[in-house]
Amino acid sequence: MTQHRIGDHTIEFANHPRILSSAAVVGPKEGRGPLGQAFDLALEDPLYGQKSYEQAEHAMFQEACQRCLNKAQMPRERVQALLGGDLLNQIMAASLAARELSIPFLGLYGACSTMAESLILGGILVDGGYASPVLCAAGSHYCTAERQYRFPLEYGNQRTLAAQWTVTGTGACLLGGEGDGLASLTLATIGQVVDLGIRDANNMGAAMAPAAADTLTRHFLDTGRKPQDYDQIITGDLGRVGSDLLLELMEQRGFPIRESLHTDCGLCVFDPKDDVHAGASGCGCSASVLSAMILPRLQSGEWRRVLFMATGALLSPTTSQQGETIPGVAHAVVLEGGNQG
């Protein structure tokens, strides 16, 4: 049996699975942001013609998957697996989209780390010859997340300065074993759950930063690489608070990362004028930025090799009410421009 491991936590994709196409469908506020033109579709109405925000989230998930397939001219009957999830209880947006698409479905839940989790598992399916092509997707919706995790929007709650704004959006990638791709997957580091005792559900960045630092440190130790071996280290949605903490933690651990080498997807989505406080979050944050910003820059050659690390805060309203702290998790994938195979 060939071993595809480097160190204790890192996987090597020997066959360099390609991202053949990607698509992102987002909400109106995201469409007004700096990446607005780069999304495949920015909705004018967050209800997307549906009767509920949950139904809109499902429709958006499905639309992003379908557009991703269309861009690769891939009939959905040929897709051998859909791996994905969202923030809704019982990941219903992904499940209902999988029903409509009729693609064999493996549901994932990694909170806002889901896009990286789906790329890792989808990448393994393709790399090992177990399924190809496979569709990887993750999504979220501000209006459903607020009423599920915090308060219904109708309450008009004030948001704290550390709070992040859940992205209304879904990003999808089609992975395949051959052909031209936007980028290739070369390595991945699976993260452990880390919990330093944060209890504030309005400060996800602080809850996720220790997990991000843990996975990043393990990645460097496993691979012998340094931060500067990457053109950019891109975190999922640490936001302003979590990004600052990550850089501080990495300095303490002996892997200082200069600020220009780090991008957080949570700081890329919204117009600062939109007053979203600490930045963007949600499964759809890193997923849509991957499609709209990261993959295009890899394809154009502006970046040759990046570390994409989505971060998740593993909490539920029930665990918060029962006094649990908020564990975090982060999964990292190395993406390289063009076809490395």
Add this chain to the structure above:
Amino acid sequence: MTQHRIGDHTIEFANHPRILSSAAVVGPKEGRGPLGQAFDLALEDPLYGQKSYEQAEHAMFQEACQRCLNKAQMPRERVQALLGGDLLNQIMAASLAARELSIPFLGLYGACSTMAESLILGGILVDGGYASPVLCAAGSHYCTAERQYRFPLEYGNQRTLAAQWTVTGTGACLLGGEGDGLASLTLATIGQVVDLGIRDANNMGAAMAPAAADTLTRHFLDTGRKPQDYDQIITGDLGRVGSDLLLELMEQRGFPIRESLHTDCGLCVFDPKDDVHAGASGCGCSASVLSAMILPRLQSGEWRRVLFMATGALLSPTTSQQGETIPGVAHAVVLEGGNQG
């Protein structure tokens, strides 16, 4: 790249990943049932010394994982991934257990199909040399599931005759690439989401049976096998209603299965005197029966080759309230006794 595919939906495990050990921790009612003596631990108190049922579910998940590792004398530091999930919103039982165990964590959600989903993905990680050993686990708790999906127990609601009783239990399996095992994984069929329009959240069996029939039919078409090529076809938790429907659907599809060839985990857990109506359900149902009944019979040689197919009903209270029907999904894994490698 070696291809590990048979037909459109089926994966071949060329290296026959082994199940090195398994463990099941269950509640008191399950302990009184016909498999009572075969579980590793039957709790006397469904609260398991915790302050809430949710905390008990988390502690039970963790205990089953730890006992599984102990039985294989496997230090948890050597385990390269934990793949699993549960029914709690945001799969908090699995996430919190992953935090305590400090094993790299890939969260899954497939409702009651989760155990099969974790075996498929865990099997691929081991088979392809991406991680080994890996821990696969799924759990549920009657008291948390009732208040989350239906009503708090304190309401004393009457249950319909088609209703199933969520198993309080967690099952865990340790997969590895070599050594003696209880059984080996040889094939797997990833299921599609199927929805024939059932809306009754008290009739999960009817919602899941069409997905079970779909996956089973695809498995037979992909592999050229017939039902009688298996010593037993074991479904996850269709219960009485769903099992009858499955046999009827399979007859219609040209793959009649005689009743003695089919076992449903949902009909194995509870004492009929306990009046659980249509049977058992929950992620922990197929997971704990796998450990307590299926693997021992494969190890003893009573069965040589079985098809283990866990079934999930993909609903949430929100989608039910919004008028959605209940989609089902089923994933199948072929388990063979001894070491087939």
